[in-house]
Amino acid sequence: MAEDYQLETLAVRAGIERSQFGEHSEALYLTSSFVFKSAAQAAARFSNQEPGNIYSRFTNPTVSVFEQRLAALEGAECCVATSSGMAAILACVMGLLKSGDHIVCSAGVFGATVQLLGNIMKRFGVDTTFVSGTEIAKWQTALTPRTRLLYLETPSNPLTEVYDIAALAAVAKKAGALLVVDNVFATPVLQRPLELGADIVIHSATKYLDGQGRTLGGAVLGKREVIYEGVFGFLRTAGPTLSPFNAWVILKGLETLRIRVEAQSASALQLARWLEKQSQIERVYYPGLPSHPQYELARRQQKGPGAIVSFDVKGGKEGAWRVVDATRLLSITANLGDTKSTITHPASTTHGRITPEARAAAGIGDGLLRIAVGLEAVQDIQADLARGLGA
Numbered sequence: 333m334a335e336d337y338q339l340e341t342l343a344v345r346a347g348i349e350r351s352q353f354g355e356h357s358e359a360l361y362l363t364s365s366f367v368f369k370s371a372a373q374a375a376a377r378f379s380n381q382e383p384g385n386i387y388s389r390f391t392n393p394t395v396s397v398f399e400q401r402l403a404a405l406e407g408a409e410c411c412v413a414t415s416s417g418m419a420a421i422l423a424c425v426m427g428l429l430k431s432g433d434h435i436v437c438s439a440g441v442f443g444a445t446v447q448l449l450g451n452i453m454k455r456f457g458v459d460t461t462f463v464s465g466t467e468i469a470k471w472q473t474a475l476t477p478r479t480r481l482l483y484l485e486t487p488s489n490p491l492t493e494v495y496d497i498a499a500l501a502a503v504a505k506k507a508g509a510l511l512v513v514d515n516v517f518a519t520p521v522l523q524r525p526l527e528l529g530a531d532i533v534i535h536s537a538t539k540y541l542d543g544q545g546r547t548l549g550g551a552v553l554g555k556r557e558v559i560y561e562g563v564f565g566f567l568r569t570a571g572p573t574l575s576p577f578n579a580w581v582i583l584k585g586l587e588t589l590r591i592r593v594e595a596q597s598a599s600a601l602q603l604a605r606w607l608e609k610q611s612q613i614e615r616v617y618y619p620g621l622p623s624h625p626q627y628e629l630a631r632r633q634q635k636g637p638g639a640i641v642s643f644d645v646k647g648g649k650e651g652a653w654r655v656v657d658a659t660r661l662l663s664i665t666a667n668l669g670d671t672k673s674t675i676t677h678p679a680s681t682t683h684g685r686i687t688p689e690a691r692a693a694a695g696i697g698d699g700l701l702r703i704a705v706g707l708e709a710v711q712d713i714q715a716d717l718a719r720g721l722g723a
């Protein structure tokens with residue numbers, strides 16, 4: 333599709349390929365395999381002499397529409413869809429690395445990413461060094477001659493730290509490594525890492541891309557030679573591909589991505605400003621507040637601060653649990669990116685399995701709460717929190 337269209341146009345139009353029936357909405361192709369006209373055509377497809385679908389573990393027309401649409405939104409040459417966000421990260425490292433390779437990763441990444449890179453990949457001879465993402469010098473010091481990937485998430489979970497993508501892209505380039513950015517929190521509506529110099533973008537489509545908490549999905553995006561040769565090569569053989577049904581659900585989610593993310597980000601800013609004024613709250617972590625340490629960088633790098641707000645409640649775990657348990661509206665669940673606002677106590681859930689020392693080092697206190705702001709009225713969310721804050 334002509335790339336001079338704006339993001340909102342691409343979100344509803346990119347990738348459509350109509351069947352002979354001329355359907356308006358994107359067709360859902362629930363089929364595991366595809367039929368050939370002849371033995372010769374089958375052979376041509378299998379030998380790559382003729383483009384086309386063979387089997388849905390490799391490609392599927394509904395999945396392809398999702399891939400092309402997300403590629404258009406991220407400004408990527410190529411996109412491959414995966415069964416979940418973790419499958420996207422797995423496909424990225426399994427497709428691009430080999431035993432003996434090294435990864436430098438920001439410490440503030442999704443818990444399962446820490447497990448995957450720090451423990452599972454280590455068993456296959458791929459070592460990961462975790463560094464404080466905000467300090468460029470720490471990344472530089474961690475580099476070794478075998479470093480192949482720099483990996484980060486920005487804004488980070490749950491403290492919303494913002495890392496300098498352009499500066500780290502320069503570090504990666506100099507080291508002959510690829511920069512991978514997990515763009516789940518910002519989405520292409522607020523941040524396009526490839527334009528800032530990143531080589532690969534990772535998505536958990538489970539979050540904002542679906543946006544309504546219905547399915548799992550993921551994607552890896554970047555240059556064709558990296559994504560098609562490396563990542564897709566692993567994926568089509570190993571199998572964690574996206575199902576056509578889930579691709580269809582997420583594809584329809586993309587159509588409303590911009591209005592959801594902009595509205596949720598605007599509500600989050602309002603909520604963060606209100607939280608900062610509450611006496612029971614020690615500190616608010618939100619890139620849209622001037623008190624945030626990377627406020628200026630976030631303004632430069634992102635079109636908006638995003639919909640995740642974290643804050644420290646006075647009174648540690650008891651204070652935080654009191655707020656959680658007093659809610660009637662917010663959902664107590666670890667998911668995020670939904671139209672329904674969610675509240676999580678990271679120290680006892682998403683980050684509950686790491687040692688208290690490691691938690692403290694990561695800045696995740698016992699009083700910390702994370703809210704993923706949905707589409708409800710901000711005043712209703714405030715009233716829900718005010719009860720537990722004893723306001």
Ligand SMILES: *Cc1c(COP(=O)(O)O)cnc(C)c1O
Pocket residue numbers: 416417418419442444445485489514516517535536537538539548549550
């Ligand atoms: C949820 C999430 C993932 C993993 O995605 P799944 O779809 O749950 O596998 C990766 N990164 C971030 C930032 C996430 O929030």
